Structure formats: structure tokens, C-alpha cells
Amino acid sequence: MIDPVHSIALGAAMFCIGMLGFLIRRNLIVIFMSIELMLNAVNLNLVSFAHQFQSPHGQVFALFVITVAAAEAATGLAILIALYRVSRAVNADEASAMKW
Amino acid sequence: MQIPPIDFTAVYPEVIVALVGLLVLAVDIFIKPQRKTSLSAIALVGLVLAFLTTMLIWDRNETAFSGMVAVDSYAQFFKLIFIFSAALTVLISPRYLSLNNISVGEYLELVLFCTVGMMVMASANDLVTIYIGLELMAISIYLMAGFQRDNPRSCEASMKYFLLGSFASALLLYGMSFFYGITGTTSLQGFTLSPNSNIIDSEVMTRLPLVLMTVGFAFKIAAVPFHMWTPDVYEGAPTPLTAFMSVGPKVAAFAVIMRVYMKTFGALVPDWVQMFTLLSILTMIYGNVVAVAQKSMKRMLAYSSIAHAGYLLIGIVSAGTATEMTGGKAMSATFASESMMSVMVYLFAYMFMNLGTFAVVISLGRADNPRDSLADYAGLAKRRPLTALLMTILLLSLMGFPGTFGFIGKFYIFKAAIVTGNLTLAVVGVLMSVVAAFYYVRVVLYMYMREPEGEVLAEGDAISSTMYAIVVTTMFTLLFGVAPGFIIDMARYTIERMLA
Numbered sequence: 001m002i003d004p005v006h007s008i009a010l011g012a013a014m015f016c017i018g019m020l021g022f023l024i025r026r027n028l029i030v031i032f033m034s035i036e037l038m039l040n041a042v043n044l045n046l047v048s049f050a051h052q053f054q055s056p057h058g059q060v061f062a063l064f065v066i067t068v069a070a071a072e073a074a075t076g077l078a079i080l081i082a083l084y085r086v087s088r089a090v091n092a093d094e095a096s097a098m099k100w
Numbered sequence: 101m102q103i104p105p106i107d108f109t110a111v112y113p114e115v116i117v118a119l120v121g122l123l124v125l126a127v128d129i130f131i132k133p134q135r136k137t138s139l140s141a142i143a144l145v146g147l148v149l150a151f152l153t154t155m156l157i158w159d160r161n162e163t164a165f166s167g168m169v170a171v172d173s174y175a176q177f178f179k180l181i182f183i184f185s186a187a188l189t190v191l192i193s194p195r196y197l198s199l200n201n202i203s204v205g206e207y208l209e210l211v212l213f214c215t216v217g218m219m220v221m222a223s224a225n226d227l228v229t230i231y232i233g234l235e236l237m238a239i240s241i242y243l244m245a246g247f248q249r250d251n252p253r254s255c256e257a258s259m260k261y262f263l264l265g266s267f268a269s270a271l272l273l274y275g276m277s278f279f280y281g282i283t284g285t286t287s288l289q290g291f292t293l294s295p296n297s298n299i300i301d302s303e304v305m306t307r308l309p310l311v312l313m314t315v316g317f318a319f320k321i322a323a324v325p326f327h328m329w330t331p332d333v334y335e336g337a338p339t340p341l342t343a344f345m346s347v348g349p350k351v352a353a354f355a356v357i358m359r360v361y362m363k364t365f366g367a368l369v370p371d372w373v374q375m376f377t378l379l380s381i382l383t384m385i386y387g388n389v390v391a392v393a394q395k396s397m398k399r400m401l402a403y404s405s406i407a408h409a410g411y412l413l414i415g416i417v418s419a420g421t422a423t424e425m426t427g428g429k430a431m432s433a434t435f436a437s438e439s440m441m442s443v444m445v446y447l448f449a450y451m452f453m454n455l456g457t458f459a460v461v462i463s464l465g466r467a468d469n470p471r472d473s474l475a476d477y478a479g480l481a482k483r484r485p486l487t488a489l490l491m492t493i494l495l496l497s498l499m500g501f502p503g504t505f506g507f508i509g510k511f512y513i514f515k516a517a518i519v520t521g522n523l524t525l526a527v528v529g530v531l532m533s534v535v536a537a538f539y540y541v542r543v544v545l546y547m548y549m550r551e552p553e554g555e556v557l558a559e560g561d562a563i564s565s566t567m568y569a570i571v572v573t574t575m576f577t578l579l580f581g582v583a584p585g586f587i588i589d590m591a592r593y594t595i596e597r598m599l600a
Contacts (some may be wrong), residue, residue: 015270018270022267028259028263035266042274055284058286061227061231061286064231065273068231068232068235071235075243075262076263076266079242079243079262082255083252083256083258083259085255086251087252087256
């Protein structure tokens with residue numbers, strides 16, 4: 001039996017790794033992957049809480065998160081391809097036509 | 101196991117707008133290119149229907165779909181704002197779309213779906229509903245921002261908004277997962293300070309969902325320091341969508357904030373009042389000061405919309421302080437509802453004046469040149485007297501000049517701040533309004549006092565749907581500026597029923 005604290009600690013670690021990846025990495029695809037990692041940390045949290053409460057709410061929420069994350073990934077890749085077509089940029093630093 | 105009854109009447113406005121969105125998309129395939137304007141007509145008819153059904157369920161006060169959706173006047177009030185802003189966006193778009201060769205069908209469909217998302221947010225009574233509404237709104241906007249696929253700026257705006265938006269929703273979701281971990285339910289009514297869980301039992305941990313969710317919402321309302329995406333996205337996106345996204349998501353996020361923070365996080369008021377006070381001060385100062393330095397109208401309006409989020413947060417803070425206030429429970433309840441009423445009235449005013457101002461920016465644009473720099477407004481009063489006059493009224497309203505709707509909104513917000521003892525916020529707000537007056541009046545001076553440089557294009561006040569939108573928004577700005585009683589009573593009524 002895995003203690004819920006362990007899965008929540010794992011979730012926190014995943015979330016922090018995702019957040020660091022988002023903030024540090026410059027490649028847009030890696031940034032996407034970091035966001036997915038953060039969302040999966042959320043799912044892990046939800047599912048482990050749901051297991052602890054023995055209630056389906058958290059699992060249903062996790063399913064919704066997975067669905068929306070898929071839609072978001074599709075959108076993100078579409079935008080990335082559009083951006084690559086016009087500016088040949090896959091790095092976040094190269095997309096800097098506008099600055100204040 | 102019994103499946104609860106499904107009451108579709110509770111979500112008629114959402115259903116109608118979603119169906120009309122699909123209809124527009126389907127009709128778009130079969131219709132001849134030269135008759136595309138009829139798509140706008142379909143969208144407008146659908147929005148009118150949604151308006152009527154919203155009025156139909158105006159007085160209901162219950163929850164539907166097993167408590168996932170709240171059917172109350174509070175939600176309907178915000179749905180009215182979304183329907184108005186979507187309708188005005190449909191009106192101001194055709195000119196810009198034809199100038200830039202943007203396909204009308206998909207565009208309108210995304211505007212309508214985005215509206216559905218915002219409506220779902222306003223009536224959400226559960227974390228899952230909030231999240232679904234928020235993502236429906238956000239994904240539509242990511243796509244809309246990148247609508248000009250061959251324009252690097254548009255793609256870049258879309259990318260930036262997508263990355264920061266999904267980062268923000270990941271933070272929001274992480275907060276929501278701890279909300280669930282503490283309470284064992286995703287319902288907004290379920291939050292307690294005495295956790296049901298044996299994992300999370302410390303004082304600090306109960307604040308975690310509050311902090312993370314505040315960050316997520318602060319991104320959506322573009323409060324400093326979570327505003328970084330705003331100027332770039334507003335500048336790069338097609339102008340009618342900039343108008344739409346400067347109003348819709350902000351209003352929707354405020355609708356959720358007021359419901360969640362007043363009802364659900366009622367026990368954590370001292371904590372979130374502190375956070376929002378800081379956000380409000382930073383947002384007002386940064387938005388207004390940086391707006392002064394802008395040469396592009398779109399960027400200036402982006403910073404001005406950041407500043408407006410700061411004023412709106414004053415109302416939220418006042419509402420929080422009012423519930424904290426000791427001495428006379430009835431009294432503090434009145435103050436709280438008055439503060440929230442001020443926010444709702446301000447949002448209504450903000451919708452009209454901001455969309456109107458952007459409509460003017462659109463009406464000046466040309467195919468080869470967006471003409472949104474300040475210099476392009478020089479001598480506008482001679483070339484297009486009516487547009488210049490209407491723009492002046494709208495800018496004065498944004499500034500908060502007496503006699504306009506913007507003044508009514510600011511007046512009630514500052515009044516609420518003073519009554520509830522938030523003098524610092526009121527003083528900063530008034531001082532920053534003076535700074536704001538500088539950059540709004542500067543545009544007016546350019547229009548009336550400056551001679552244009554270089555060759556002047558012959559132009560007049562052409563009649564177009566954009567012009568209708570400008571006239572309509574200005575009319576409402578003046579009408580409610582002189583006689584705001586109707587909106588104020590409406591907001592007061594809805595908020596009292598929501599808090600009861």
C-alpha cells in the first residue's frame with residue numbers, strides 16, 4: 001500500500017520540475033512538455049486524493065483535465081507550426097518581434 | 101444508481117450560443133464567398149436569442165446539473181455582458197476581416213465558443229465547471245490571437261498567450277487539486293478551514309489553494325506582476341479580437357473571482373484581502389505609468405486595460421474588508437454587497453467604453469497600414485468629425501469624466517473603498533486616474549489640435565457596421581452616465597441574492 005503522502009510528494013516534485021522546465025528551457029517543444037508534466041502532476045494529486053477519500057470526484061476531474069490537456073496540446077502544436085512557417089522559430093527567444 | 105434529471109432550461113443561453121456557433125461553421129461551407137456577411141447576421145440573431153433566454157431565466161435562484169451549475173441572477177447579469185460584448189465584436193469585425201482576408205466563418209465560430217466558455221464560467225458552481233469554461237474560453241482565444249497565420253506578429257502573440265495561459269491554468273489546477281485534497285469535494289460550497297483530510301492539516305496548507313488559484317486568476321485579469329503577456333498579445337492579435345479579449349476574459353475572471361472569494365474563501369478573507377491589495381496597487385501604478393510611454397494606440401489601450409483591472413480589484417478588496425468589519429453584521433453585509441455592486445457596474449461600463457474605443461481604432465485601419473500610432477490621430481477632427489467626437493466621449497469615459505458611464509463606475513468603486521476604510525487604495529486610485537487622464541487627453545489633443553504630418557488621405561465618417569458599434573457604445577456610455585439607476589439597481593439586486 002502506497003501512502004498518499006508519497007504520491008503527493010511525487011506530484012509536487014513533478015510539478016516543480018515542470019515549472020522549472022517552463023521557466024528555464026528555451027525550446028518551445030520542451031516548454032510544451034513541461035506544461036504537460038505540470039498537468040500530470042495535477043492529475044496524480046487528484047487521483048491520490050480521490051483514492052484517499054474513496055470518492056469519484058477527483059477521478060472525474062482528472063479525466064476532464066486529461067481531455068482538456070489533449071485539446072490544449074493540439075492547439076499548441078498548431079500554433080507552433082504556424083509560428084515556424086512564418087518565422088522559422090522554435091526557440092522562445094527568437095519570437096521577439098514585439099517588445100515594450 | 102439513479103441518474104439525476106437534466107434541466108436544459110437552466111443552460112439555454114449557453115446551448116443556444118454553442119449551437120449557433122456550430123451552425124455558423126456549417127453554413128460557412130455552403131455559402132458563396134460574396135455572401136459571407138449573412139454569417140454575421142446568423143451570429144447576431146443567435147446572440148439576440150441568447151439574450152432573450154437569459155432574461156427568461158433571470159429570476160431563478162437554484163443550482164442545476166447536480167450542483168455543477170448555478171442558475172442565479174448573478175450569472176445572468178454577467179451573461180448579459182458577454183452577449184453584449186460578443187454582439188459588438190461581431191459588429192466591429194467585418195471591416196477588419198475583409199481588409200485582412202480573414203475567413204469569417206471560423207472567426208465567428210470561435211467568438212461564439214469563447215462566449216460560451218465565459219458564460220459557463222459565470223454560472224460555474226464547481227471547480228470542474230470553472231476549469232472547463234476557462235479552458236473553452238482560453239483555447240478559443242489562443243486560436244483567435246493567431247488568426248492571421250501569415251503575420252509573424254499574430255503568430256507570436258498567439259504563442260505567447262498560449263504558453264503563459266496554459267502555465268497559469270496549470271497553477272490554477274494545482275491549486276484546485278489541493279482544494280479537493282482539503283475538502284474532499286470540488287463543489288464551491290464545500291470549502292472549510294477544518295480539513296477533512298489527514299494529509300493536509302496545517303494552517304499553511306489550507307492557504308495553498310487560495311494562493312495558487314489567485315495566481316491563476318490574476319493571469320486572466322492581467323494584474324501586475326502577471327500581466328507580461330498582455331501588451332504583446334493585444335498588439336499582435338487582430339484588432340477586433342483585441343477588443344473582445346480585453347473585455348470578455350477579464351469580466352469572466354472577475355465573475356468567478358467574486359463568487360469564489362466571497363462565498364467559498366469567505367473564511368480566508370484576511371489572507372486574500374492582503375494579496376489583492378498588493379496586486380491592485382501594483383497594477384494601477386504600473387498600468388497607468390507605462391501607458392504614458394506608449395506610441396501605439398493598441399499598446400496604450402492594453403496598458404490602460406491593465407490599469408482598469410487594478411481599479412476593479414479595489415472593489416474586490418473593499419468587499420473583502422467589509423465582510424471582515426466588526427460591529428453591525430447587517431451593516432457590513434450592505435458594504436460588501438455595495439462594493440461588489442460597484443465592481444459589476446464598472447465591468448458593464450468598461451465593456452461599452454473599451455469596445456467602443458477599439459472600434460474607433462479599427463475604423464481607422466487600412467489594408468496596408470493598421471494606422472494605430474498616435475501620430476495617425478493628428479487632425480482626425482477635421483477629416484472625420486463624428487468619429488473624433490465619439491472617440492473623445494469614449495476616452496473621457498475611460499478616464500472617468502463626470503457625465504459618462506466610466507465616472508459612475510469609478511465613483512462607486514472609490515466610494516466603496518473609502519466607506520470600508522481602504523484609504524490607501526482610494527488615494528492611489530485617484531492619483532493614478534490623474535496619470536491616466538494625461539494619456540487619454542493626449543489622444544484628444546492630437547485629434548483636435550495637431551495638424552497631420554505628411555500627405556493626408558481623404559476620408560469621411562463612412563457608414564459601416566463598425567460605425568454603428570461606435571455610435572451604440574457611445575450612446576450607452578452617455579445614457580448610463582446620466583441615468584445609471586437601472587444598471588445599479590440590477591447589479592444590487594443580483595448581488596444581494598447571490599450573497600444571501
